[in-house]
Amino acid sequence: SQQGEEDPQALSIQEGENATMNCSYKTSINNLQWYRQNSGRGLVHLILIRSNEREKHSGRLRVTLDTSKKSSSLLITASRAADTASYFCATAGSIIQGAQKLVFGQGTRLTINP
Amino acid sequence: KAGVTQTPRYLIKTRGQQVTLSCSPISGHRSVSWYQQTPGQGLQFLFEYFSETQRNKGNFPGRFSGRQFSNSRSEMNVSTLELGDSALYLCASSSLGSSYNEQFFGPGTRLTVL
Numbered sequence: 001s002q003q004g005e006e007d008p009q010a011l012s013i014q015e016g017e018n019a020t021m022n023c024s025y026k027t028s029i030n031n032l033q034w035y036r037q038n039s040g041r042g043l044v045h046l047i048l049i050r051s052n053e054r055e056k057h058s059g060r061l062r063v064t065l066d067t068s069k070k071s072s073s074l075l076i077t078a079s080r081a082a083d084t085a086s087y088f089c090a091t092a093g094s095i096i097q098g099a100q101k102l103v104f105g106q107g108t109r110l111t112i113n114p
Numbered sequence: 115k116a117g118v119t120q121t122p123r124y125l126i127k128t129r130g131q132q133v134t135l136s137c138s139p140i141s142g143h144r145s146v147s148w149y150q151q152t153p154g155q156g157l158q159f160l161f162e163y164f165s166e167t168q169r170n171k172g173n174f175p176g177r178f179s180g181r182q183f184s185n186s187r188s189e190m191n192v193s194t195l196e197l198g199d200s201a202l203y204l205c206a207s208s209s210l211g212s213s214y215n216e217q218f219f220g221p222g223t224r225l226t227v228l
Contacts, residue, residue, distance in 0.1 A: 033216060040202060040224075042118075045216040088157065101147065101170050102217060104157035 006089060006105040014113050019076045021108040023089030024069075030092045032065055033102065034074050037086045046074075046087075079112045086110070116141065118207050118220035126226045132193040135223045139186050139207030146188040147217065148180060151202040160203075163188055192225075200227045 007022045023032070031050045035043040049056045049065045049072070056063045062075040076083055086109050090102040119138045127133050139146050148160040159172040163182035180190040186207075192199055202224050206217035 035219075040222075042204060042219040042221045043206075043217075045218065048216055090157075101159040101162055101172065102149075103159065104149075106156050 006087075006108045008108060009106065010109045010111070012111040012113060013079060015079055015081055017079055019079050019083070019110055019112075021074045021087050021089075021110070023072045023074070023105050025072075025089075025091045025103075025105075026070065027091075027093060029067075032063075032072050033090045033092065034061075034063060034072075035088045035090060035104075037088065037107070039085075043088065076110075079110075081112050081114055084110060084112045118205060118218050120203075120205050120220040120223050122223060123221065124224045124226075126228060127195050128228050129195055129197060131195050132191065133195060133225060134189055134191045135203055135205075135225075137188045137190075137205030137207075137220060139188070139205075140218055143207035143209050143218070144186055145208045145210060146182055146186060147206045147208075148188070148190050149204045149206065150174075151204060151222075152200075157204070160190065195227045197227050199225065201225060 005024050013019055029051055031048055033048045034046040036046055037043045047058045047061055047063050049063050051067055060077045065072045086107045088104050088107045090104045092102055121136045145164045147162040149157050151157045160174055161171045161180050162169050166182045177193045182188045202222045204219055204222045206219045208215055208217050
């Protein structure tokens with residue numbers, strides 16, 4: 001079953017605008033990761049944020065994590081056409097919970113219009 | 115370093131047949147995970163291997179099995195194929211496992227069951 005629920009399911013914006021995607025999860029986590037997938041290809045890791053972190057940056061990406069609300073957000077600033085892809089959040093639980101698997105959300109389909 | 119490779123990239127089988135998919139992880143990575151991606155169910159964890167041992171298994175029937183060799187290469191096998199097994203099968207490797215660091219995904223094997 002999917003732990004993460006992502007919102008919105010689809011997002012269409014103009015190039016240069018910022019894109020924000022949200023992810024909610026149900027159980028406690030060790031870390032939360034964001035991945036990008038282009039047209040049914042393999043996933044590309046974007047950023048990992050641990051449960052004791054609240055915010056993390058990587059280039060044009062900013063991720064926040066609120067463990068009290070069991071939610072995370074991914075912000076992409078100054079979007080480009082090449083950012084068009086599906087974005088997935090994935091949670092990794094504790095060792096007791098079966099640490100070796102990632103539980104993915106359903107993803108947000110982001111389209112950047114030129 | 116070379117990335118994660120998966121073979122074959124595309125496969126067409128008929129119901130009742132069996133199939134074996136192969137995954138070669140990044141050199142030095144000892145953890146290999148398998149995921150199934152379908153439009154309806156999204157990304158679902160199949161199993162994870164570390165140093166030739168299965169550490170975790172998802173909620174899939176026994177028709178889905180896997181193994182890992184001493185060189186960390188992994189195979190997954192699906193017997194008695196059903197139409198619903200049509201999916202993109204993704205393999206991911208990491209040095210320790212998903213709870214600790216990012217997963218590196220291969221391009222996937224697109225399986226079509228007729």
